[in-house]
Amino acid sequence: MKGKEPQTVHRKIAILGYRAVGKSSLTHSFVTGSFSEAYDPTIESTQHKTIRFRKVHFATDIVDTAGMDEYSRLSRNASLGVHGYALVFSIVSRKSFETIKQVNDSLLNTLGDAPDVPRVLVGSMEDLSDQRQVSKQDAQTMAESLGVPYIECSAKTGENVAEVFHTLLKEIEKDDGLLAETGEGGCHIM
Numbered sequence: 001m002k003g004k005e006p007q008t009v010h011r012k013i014a015i016l017g018y019r020a021v022g023k024s025s026l027t028h029s030f031v032t033g034s035f036s037e038a039y040d041p042t043i044e045s046t047q048h049k050t051i052r053f054r055k056v057h058f059a060t061d062i063v064d065t066a067g068m069d070e071y072s073r074l075s076r077n078a079s080l081g082v083h084g085y086a087l088v089f090s091i092v093s094r095k096s097f098e099t100i101k102q103v104n105d106s107l108l109n110t111l112g113d114a115p116d117v118p119r120v121l122v123g124s125m126e127d128l129s130d131q132r133q134v135s136k137q138d139a140q141t142m143a144e145s146l147g148v149p150y151i152e153c154s155a156k157t158g159e160n161v162a163e164v165f166h167t168l169l170k171e172i173e174k175d176d177g178l179l180a181e182t183g184e185g186g187c188h189i190m
């Protein structure tokens, strides 16, 4: 029966957030499993990875965008055909957290007010939690006000990195049931 064949779907994801919050590190950690302490500001780059998640093959394009501030606008590539967004701040930078609201507003304005666009709020650099400037409670409250899930992760240790992308895929597929009721929770990186 053809139904046994895993289905392959293409999904485009964009990573947004203030400068140096670890957007590239998150992307690299997910795509290659590696981490670098070096900081090399990104202009924009797209990475690809196929994962199997609940019997579906997701061929993902991940757009790693340039750091945004209050005045930044989304590039064409980061706004066209994108299925879901990770809004990233660093838990050790209050400024990056405060920029999330503007990043989200800029996104919704660019998309012409699409409040239901799939998003996930990401608190990065969780390995540095002893230097935390953003409490989990504040982040959770922000996530609730945006109506999105919140996840803390560390590109350095790999903690919750895959979880960020799985959660976003679940948000993307929430309405069409692609990931529903397969009874298989696991995810395989390919």
Ligand SMILES: Nc1nc2c(ncn2[C@@H]2O[C@H](COP(=O)(O)OP(=O)(O)OP(=O)(O)O)[C@@H](O)[C@H]2O)c(=O)[nH]1
Binding pocket: 018, 019, 020, 021, 022, 023, 024, 025, 026, 036, 037, 038, 039, 040, 041, 042, 043, 065, 066, 067, 068, 124, 125, 126, 127, 128, 153, 154, 155, 156, 157
């Ligand atoms: N300890 C720790 N450092 C991190 C983590 N993620 C990123 N970094 C460091 O933070 C710095 C910035 O990381 P990038 O991934 O380049 O940040 P970015 O958001 O892509 O930066 P821009 O492209 O300039 O916006 C680098 O020195 C990374 O090594 C993390 O999870 N833990």
